[in-house]
Amino acid sequence: MTGTPTGSTTEPSKPTDSPQESAQEVSTGRFRNRIVGEDMVRARDLTPNPLNWRIHPKAQRLALDGILSTVGWVQRVIVNRRTGNTVDGHLRRDVAMEHDEDVPVVYIDVSEAEERLLLASIDPLAGLAEQDSEKLRDLIEGVQTGNDGLQSFVDDLNTRVAAEIEAAAGKTHEGKKLALTEVTIDDPQTAVNPGDLWAMGKHRMSVSDVMTGWRSWTHLLTGEAVFCPYAGPFVLLTETADDHPLIIVQPDVYIAGHTIDRWNEHHPDDLGKVVTL
Numbered sequence: 130m131t132g133t134p135t136g137s138t139t140e141p142s143k144p145t146d147s148p149q150e151s152a153q154e155v156s157t158g159r160f161r162n163r164i165v166g167e168d169m170v171r172a173r174d175l176t177p178n179p180l181n182w183r184i185h186p187k188a189q190r191l192a193l194d195g196i197l198s199t200v201g202w203v204q205r206v207i208v209n210r211r212t213g214n215t216v217d218g219h220l221r222r223d224v225a226m227e228h229d230e231d232v233p234v235v236y237i238d239v240s241e242a243e244e245r246l247l248l249a250s251i252d253p254l255a256g257l258a259e260q261d262s263e264k265l266r267d268l269i270e271g272v273q274t275g276n277d278g279l280q281s282f283v284d285d286l287n288t289r290v291a292a293e294i295e296a297a298a299g300k301t302h303e304g305k306k307l308a309l310t311e312v313t314i315d316d317p318q319t320a321v322n323p324g325d326l327w328a329m330g331k332h333r334m335s336v337s338d339v340m341t342g343w344r345s346w347t348h349l350l351t352g353e354a355v356f357c358p359y360a361g362p363f364v365l366l367t368e369t370a371d372d373h374p375l376i377i378v379q380p381d382v383y384i385a386g387h388t389i390d391r392w393n394e395h396h397p398d399d400l401g402k403v404v405t406l
Contacts, residue, residue: 165210166236172225175206175232178214180248182356185220188282194224195279205235209244216244217251245347250339253358262294317386319393319401327385329392329401332365334377336385342378349376362387366395 206218215222216237225232239247269287274280321327325336326345335346339358350356357364358378364370365377365388379385389401 163237163239164235165238167205168234168236169231170208170234172222172230172232175208175215175222175234176213177219177222178216178244178248180245180350181215181219182249182350182354183219183252185223188278188285190220190224191278192282193220194227195274195276195282197221197224199274199276199279202233205233207247208234208236210236210238212241212244214244216247242347245350246343249343249347249350249356250358253339253356257359260293262290266290266294317383317390319386319389321382321386321389323380323382325385325403326405327389327401328404329365329389330396330399331374332370332377332392333374333404334379334385334388336379336382338380339378342380346376346378360388362391364388365392 204218204221206221207216208214209216218232222232266287269283269290272283274283321336323336324342324345327334327336333346333349335342335349337345353373354376355369355373356378357375360375360377360379362384364375369375377388379388393400
């Protein structure tokens with residue numbers, strides 16, 4: 130893995146001294162351009178975001194080390210020039226630090242509130258994409274990387290995708306049988322309204338959209354809180370919920386109601402309740 134590009138006659142551009150003015154100069158149309166510069170920066174000089182909620186397991190770290198060693202840098206770490214905090218790319222920074230490498234950085238100029246929104250939404254938004262398992266299987270079939278950590282990730286992914294395809298075929302068959310029996314699920318017992326903020330013990334659930342309702346939940350992302358956008362009704366019964374406060378964002382009142390019902394069933398002495406934003 131190489132810290133600075135070789136074989137190039139173009140020097141990386143330096144961050145703009147006046148990011149706000151730079152952003153305004155290139156802003157055209159509906160979407161503002163908040164990018165104000167780029168640079169190669171020593172990984173150890175990048176500041177991790179104190180509100181970063183992502184936890185990266187060892188297998189992911191090894192896979193990223195493998196892809197950087199095999200392919201190199203193809204994506205920049207995002208840093209907010211105004212605060213100096215990393216917004217996206219914490220694991221890339223960590224892996225580069227292990228090798229004392231430079232990191233390609235793109236600088237943006239956003240407010241602290243906008244930084245919170247980006248930090249909370251970049252990964253979850255990507256996670257909303259649906260998966261065509263058969264295309265993914267075709268894509269990774271026969272991939273050989275030559276890197277142990279990366280190849281282990283690819284092999285595990287291949288196995289998991291094959292299992293998902295098989296499971297999906299089984300669910301389709303079961304779904305047809307359920308339709309014949311007219312199986313239904315009752316409405317939730319808890320009445321939930323859009324815009325509500327619910328407290329279930331140490332956990333909070335905002336009944337809102339991740340993008341449009343961010344003011345109701347971004348201030349809750351503190352300490353060891355784990356961000357759970359669009360979580361299912363059993364999320365509060367997991368080990369993660371036992372160990373950390375969960376910040377759930379669920380715009381569907383039906384799922385939100387069932388989430389509270391599951392909590393109330395297991396915590397009759399600490400029922401969910403609406404709290405003030």
